[in-house]
Amino acid sequence: MTATRTFVEAASPHVMNTYGRLPIALSHGQGCRVWDVNGKCYLDALGGIAVNTLGHNHPQLVPALQDQIGKIIHSCNYYHVPNQEALAKKLVELSGMTNVFFCSTGLEANEAALKLARKFGHDKGIDRPEIVVYEKAFHGRSIATLSATSNPKIQAGFGPLVEGFIRVPLNDIAALKAATQDNPNVVAVFFEAIQGEGGVNPMDLDYLRELRTLCDERHWLMMIDEVQCGMGRTGKWFAHQWAGIVPDVMPLAKGLGSGVPVGAVVAGPKAAHIFQPGNHGTTFGGNPLATRAGVETIRIMEEDNLLDNAATVGTYLKKGLETALSAELVSGAVKEIRGLGLMLGIDLSKPCGVLTQRAADAGLLISVTADSVVRLVPPLILTKVEADEIVALLCPLISALLKETP
Ligand SMILES: *Cc1c(COP(=O)(O)O)cnc(C)c1O
Numbered sequence: 001m002t003a004t005r006t007f008v009e010a011a012s013p014h015v016m017n018t019y020g021r022l023p024i025a026l027s028h029g030q031g032c033r034v035w036d037v038n039g040k041c042y043l044d045a046l047g048g049i050a051v052n053t054l055g056h057n058h059p060q061l062v063p064a065l066q067d068q069i070g071k072i073i074h075s076c077n078y079y080h081v082p083n084q085e086a087l088a089k090k091l092v093e094l095s096g097m098t099n100v101f102f103c104s105t106g107l108e109a110n111e112a113a114l115k116l117a118r119k120f121g122h123d124k125g126i127d128r129p130e131i132v133v134y135e136k137a138f139h140g141r142s143i144a145t146l147s148a149t150s151n152p153k154i155q156a157g158f159g160p161l162v163e164g165f166i167r168v169p170l171n172d173i174a175a176l177k178a179a180t181q182d183n184p185n186v187v188a189v190f191f192e193a194i195q196g197e198g199g200v201n202p203m204d205l206d207y208l209r210e211l212r213t214l215c216d217e218r219h220w221l222m223m224i225d226e227v228q229c230g231m232g233r234t235g236k237w238f239a240h241q242w243a244g245i246v247p248d249v250m251p252l253a254k255g256l257g258s259g260v261p262v263g264a265v266v267a268g269p270k271a272a273h274i275f276q277p278g279n280h281g282t283t284f285g286g287n288p289l290a291t292r293a294g295v296e297t298i299r300i301m302e303e304d305n306l307l308d309n310a311a312t313v314g315t316y317l318k319k320g321l322e323t324a325l326s327a328e329l330v331s332g333a334v335k336e337i338r339g340l341g342l343m344l345g346i347d348l349s350k351p352c353g354v355l356t357q358r359a360a361d362a363g364l365l366i367s368v369t370a371d372s373v374v375r376l377v378p379p380l381i382l383t384k385v386e387a388d389e390i391v392a393l394l395c396p397l398i399s400a401l402l403k404e405t406p
Pocket of ligand 1: 105106107108110138139140141192196197225226227228229253254
């Protein structure tokens with residue numbers, strides 16, 4: 001038995017068994033590399049699930065966080081938090097929206113968005129507001145956000161679900177119109193610009209534009225969950241910006257603090273003043289350390305042109321994957337390689353969960369979503385050389401798996 005195995009067995013009895021974990025414990029990282037407790041090195045194409053925007057041990061982020069920790073980590077929302085103001089100002093500037101609520105995680109940001117939508121309805125005299133959500137959506141694991149999610153595996157065992165959701169297929173404006181026809185209780189549409197957990201499924205840009213118009217006509221809030229696809233990952237600050245639209249509500253989290261938990265709900269004029277004192281709050285939300293992490297992450301992204309890097313290296317990586325898997329794409333064994341920037345999904349014709357362990361054995365961290373989609377969401381500092389390395393490590397494993405008889 002290796003030392004890793006011993007570590008895992010020794011560590012597991014007291015932590016609840018909620019994750020299908022690999023028998024790996026990471027100890028430290030540098031850039032896009034991480035090392036486990038046994039000293040094995042991995043190329044990190046997962047980035048802590050789209051969280052480690054700046055990779056690991058970033059030479060500018062670390063001293064900034066150390067500085068903040070030495071001053072004040074947490075104050076509380078009874079007082080003004082200057083770092084919140086600084087981060088809010090930046091998010092408003094980047095999004096074209098107007099006001100921000102801070103929290104700590106993605107589900108919390110989505111929970112706040114759902115509360116905003118309901119209160120938007122109540123303020124208009126709608127007693128039983130309904131919210132349009134989508135097939136294959138993932139919005140989190142709280143009772144409300146798992147109800148908005150469309151994965152029966154995530155919902156099973158936790159009923160009764162929260163009511164007031166209408167589910168529609170992706171990219172089908174006629175289906176949306178039919179599902180909401182003559183329904184005066186609809187207050188919002190809520191969706192990911194590019195679905196993450198559902199298998200890296202982008203919304204069509206034309207659909208987003210039509211939806212913007214529809215939301216305006218019907219006075220619905222357009223609420224775009226950018227928790228995974230936002231914060232520069234696709235090569236724009238927010239994935240919906242590829243369509244040239246501005247939403248009314250935008251939850252953020254994952255990549256916002258480059259590893260420090262911080263979430264936000266950004267709101268435009270239609271939604272910015274719905275919450276009044278006492279309507280919503282959270283103890284940790286926007287604390288000085290969390291919001292400093294957000295401010296510094298954005299500052300470094302701007303200084304180092306990481307949006308351009310995500311777009312350029314992402315396109316390069318996608319091309320590399322397409323070339324290496326060209327035979328499999330022709331035969332249909334690989335159904336599609338999709339996504340934008342450094343948010344890519346390789347959709348295989350069969351389940352591929354075993355690839356996470358096989359890739360780790362080969363020195364590469366990846367994830368598999370929706371059973372058969374390999375997901376790559378590496379740090380936005382990824383270089384072309386590292387992209388080549390991902391292709392070289394991953395594609396032979398994919399080809400081999402596809403040749404195996406089930
Ligand atoms: C991860 C994710 C969430 C949930 O975020 P948590 O921080 O895990 O609560 C919500 N929406 C999307 C699109 C996500 O990818």
